[in-house]
Amino acid sequence: MCECYSSIVKIPKPYSIPAQALNSNDLTSSSLIEPVDQPQSNPSFPITATLPVYRPMAVTQTGNTVFVTVSIPAESSITLPEQALQIKKVSKDLKITQCRFFNAIPAIVAGKPADTPKLFLGGFVRKDIQYANVTKLSASTVEGQIKDFVVDIPILGVIDLGNHLNVPSVLFDDQQVYQYLKTLPLPCGFAGKDRLMAGDMSEFNVMSNKFMNKLPACELIYSQINEMDDAVDRIPLHGGPFEEGIFTTLQEKMVIVIQVSLTFEPVVDPCHH
Known part of the structure; x- marks a missing residue:
């Protein structure tokens, strides 16, 4: 269940003055200012002020391993590179690029509620869309080619793990x-x-x-993707069979079920070793 939504904040690109211009007496020309190249940002993680929080479907613990299962909804608009007659096949793969555990911090004031552990989970769904275009048509036939289009759909969220886990405490x-x-x-x-x-x-x-606190090892155990794709700009195929049409934009809705495991190292009391 999503409880809040993210807002994107745009950051201006920094500028610098070339070294050769610093030795010149004329620094008034706008051509002396050039944009600084920056590393390409990760498309799965936009700069945000808030992140959506999800309630997990199940959280179970076996020894030092915690299994977390969560359902994450996603929606996107996909524009194909050309007009398509029909979607023939869609292959999907879930790619997890972030699985970061945040332990709960004890309450600062006695008697006040403490926070719960969180799991930052992010990545993207790689969609390989095979579609048919139109190369020749008649009143009763349509001829085309099978094309391929790959797009990455980012996902990002925070999972509230509740307050019933038995995990190592943070050492300060x-x-x-x-x-x-x-x-x-x-x-x-x-x-x-x-x-x-x-x-x-x-x-x-x-x-x-x-104290050197250690993060748990995270592994992807299972994923399930249930999706619905709707052509939102479909128009009749002029000159072809009456029931045929072409489109370029797909409105996609997905429900992604993800299960990951968090394995913690055995607790060692530093006061007795």
Whole structure:
């Protein structure tokens, strides 16, 4: 079940001044400013402010392994490179590119509810569409060729895993500061037997603890894709059989069932090893 939707934020492309222009006295020409090449962004992960949250169909745990099953709906509009007479075959493959576990953090204030573990899941569905175009026609016949078109449909969401899992807790780094006592004589105005006893301000002592938390290993176990494709711009095929038509745009709806496993390493108490 989707509880929220994402909003896309566009980032302007940065610019730079070429090195040879920096040695010139004329920096007023707009031709000196060139866009900086950036790595191609991952089409499965647009820059977003919020992500949709899904309630899993099932979450089960066996030992150190958690099995998560979720249903993710998706909708897209696909434009074919040319007018098609008919869709002959559609092959689909699910590609998972992100499976990141976020453990719950204990409540900061006693008595307040704590958050639940989350699973960031993303990737894309690769669709291989085979369609027939039209090369020759008559009042009773249509002749064409079989063409192939591949498109990637991105999916992205966060799965709320609830609060009943028994998984290793997050270990937090900390620092502890300590001091040594320093005794010094006091200046005039104090009794002769009195001494100044305080921490030594000429030194700073600290003990740091760092724990290397490990993420669980994620594996794709099973996927199921149920889809409906509708031609939204179909028009009659002029000059051909009366029931035939051509189109270029498909409106696609998919329900994608995904099962992944999260395997955690056995917990080792660092205080006893």
